[in-house]
Amino acid sequence: MSSKRLPKSLEQPFEADQVIEAYAAFSGIGRNILVGPTRAEAVVWPRHVLAWLLRELTHLSWARIGHILGGRDQATVRHSTNKVETRRADDTAFAERVMRAYDFVTNYSPETRGSASIERARKLIASAPNEDVRDLAMSVLMATSMLASRELSDAEARAAALQIIGGRADG
Incomplete structure (x- = not known):
């Protein structure tokens, strides 16, 4: 090359x-x-x-x-x-x-921020070998969507993403 x-x-x-x-x-x-x-x-x-x-x-x-x-x-x-x-x-x-x-x-x-992570999560969902991996990938996709949202403040987006993945939003 x-x-x-x-x-x-x-x-x-x-x-x-x-x-x-x-x-x-x-x-x-x-x-x-x-x-x-x-x-x-x-x-x-x-x-x-x-x-x-x-x-x-x-x-x-x-x-x-x-x-x-x-x-x-x-x-x-x-x-x-x-x-x-x-x-x-x-x-x-x-x-x-x-x-x-x-x-x-x-x-x-x-306007397209987050799209790379979303695309990676979609590929993971499509190729998931079992339901647990699909569920995890779906959570990542949803959390990434929250983080990429233009309607939420950064703090709101982080809190929503943490809630989706089961983390704590108070830290």
């Missing part, structure tokens, strides 16, 4: 907040975790991809992207984006995931 750069709209670059919100929806990892200090393995590669997306889709400098990503320095951001480029060139499956993320981010609108 070629590591050539993807097309970028120079007339209308994306805002960093747009890219972060969309990628958080795509990845299922919260914004604060993506831009936070954690070095957990499950977050490192998604953060590398986010840095790459920010570089591809915005006119931000390396230093500004580093600041947005939790105060990281520009060398760290360059390292992240280089790792993504190298892995895209060597790993076809990874390159396809990055392209799906790129497509999702560039076509994302706040």
